[in-house]
Amino acid sequence: MARSHLTLAALATSAVPGLEVSGARSYTLGGAGEFDSALLSGRDGGTSVIRVPTSQAAETEQSADLVALRALTTGIRSRLPFDVPTYLGQAPVGGTRAIVYDFLPGHHIDVDDIPPGDGLAGSIGHAIAAIHMLPTNFVGEAGLPVLSAAECHTSTTALIESAASTGLLPSALRDRWRDASADQSLWQFQPTVVNGALTADSFLVEDETVLAVLGWSALRVGDPARDLHWLLAMNPEATEGALGAYASTRQVATDRQFTQRAMLYAELEVARWLLHGREVRDQSIVDDAVQMLDGLVDRVHSNAVTPLSTATGPILAIDDVEAMLDRTPGDRSSDAYGHAGGMKPVEEDQSDRNSAAE
Structure with missing residues (x-):
């Protein structure tokens, strides 16, 4: 069963100290993905994304992605002409973990x-x-x-x-x-x-x-x-x-x-x-x-x-x-x-x- 926006918002506040969520909505690109995800609006005007894997394969992917994002230091990122997601925090949930990232603007193209x-x-x-x-x-x-x-x-x-x-x-x-x-x-x-x-x-x-x-x-x-x-x-x-x-x-x-x-x-x-x-x-x-x-x-x-x-x-x-x-x-x-x-x-x-x- 997919987690509700309220549940995801609560997880995000426990994952990121000081984060106050004023709103949450679904943030998927269509279809049944392998993550429960939500776009979170902060009271400070910031926007973030929370993802919770719903399968072992998704958990493995997210763990590897987290290792890579930590390896992409500020100095390395400064060499790139584009943005890369920034890890903000995590919280345990149901044998896995919720990860919160900053929100990056833009859209996908086929x-x-x-x-x-x-x-x-x-x-x-x-x-x-x-x-x-x-x-x-x-x-x-x-x-x-x-x-x-x-x-x-x-x-x-x-x-x-x-x-x-x-x-x-x-x-x-x-x-x-x-x-x-x-x-x-x-x-x-x-x-x-x-x-x-x-x-x-x-x-x-x-x-x-x-x-x-x-x-x-x-x-x-x-x-x-x-x-x-x-x-x-x-x-x-x-x-x-x-x-x-x-x-x-x-x-x-x-x-x-x-x-x-x-x-x-x-x-x-x-x-x-x-x-x-x-x-x-x-x-x-x-x-x-x-x-x-x-x-x-x-x-x-x-x-x-x-x-x-x-x-x-x-x-x-x-x-x-x-x-x-x-x-x-x-x-x-x-x-x-x-x-x-x-x-x-x-x-x-x-x-x-x-x-x-x-």
């Missing part, structure tokens, strides 16, 4: 509504580049994962083999992804700080500007291409604008290998969806993932575009990636300061977070 050109797409590219340009040392000091290029390669290979072990992965995709994993030229890159779970829902925007980035539970040092794969689901001209802004900000080339890894990660989202279905024992998710994999095989072999590696066939065209991601079932909206529902990311190294979550 990935297919990001207009072509350098406006909002360019702002998104600049924002991602700023994350990737952060100094890496603070991540390790916070006890968060620091992965080398070889470890990123290994975790990707493990994901492919986990999907193959289900017996539900078409051999054409299994061989294609294994060939890409075996192409050593694809995995020569410099790891950077990455958000690790970016989607369109991660961004709060106004007009053509990114105001804030939400959802930091997968913060780590890793493959920068992991943060860019979802850009390939945008309008092709918007994708070009975002990648162009990203490249100019970082002063690096989004070369063939970079784009190929991003496309590989996009395809592997279907494998993650399959494994998520197996993990939560939801046959409807598994069946849907199998259908998506079959469709992916058809799309891959019907498009003569850039290969994932010298040994593989063509990868998805950008509009096919968009169609694939749009096909992901479940509630793809998120509640306040949360991730998109539906397809859940499979953490490369969740065990590394368990000890840090408290």
Whole structure:
């Protein structure tokens, strides 16, 4: 049963000393999220958000997000051209905990509504580049994962083999992804700080500007291409604008290998969806993932575009990636300061977070 606004307001006053709540209302982005959330108005004129996880998965995500937000110190945040939520306090409730954050203005935009050109797409590219340009040392000091290029390669290979072990992965995709994993030229890159779970829902925007980035539970040092794969689901001209802004900000080339890894990660989202279905024992998710994999095989072999590696066939065209991601079932909206529902990311190294979550 969802907690009432009055209950959430009372929790917030116990979580944040001195907070006096004058009003509370629902603050979700539609659908049945994994958090009870409310927008709180303070008597001092301030506004905050309270979230209480309603599942173990949500509790794990919120704990990891809290570790990351604490790692993002004032000095680190000053390097970013956007806002990040600030932790205000917490209170125990029903075996979990309520977390209160400051409220950040802005609204979400669907990935297919990001207009072509350098406006909002360019702002998104600049924002991602700023994350990737952060100094890496603070991540390790916070006890968060620091992965080398070889470890990123290994975790990707493990994901492919986990999907193959289900017996539900078409051999054409299994061989294609294994060939890409075996192409050593694809995995020569410099790891950077990455958000690790970016989607369109991660961004709060106004007009053509990114105001804030939400959802930091997968913060780590890793493959920068992991943060860019979802850009390939945008309008092709918007994708070009975002990648162009990203490249100019970082002063690096989004070369063939970079784009190929991003496309590989996009395809592997279907494998993650399959494994998520197996993990939560939801046959409807598994069946849907199998259908998506079959469709992916058809799309891959019907498009003569850039290969994932010298040994593989063509990868998805950008509009096919968009169609694939749009096909992901479940509630793809998120509640306040949360991730998109539906397809859940499979953490490369969740065990590394368990000890840090408290």
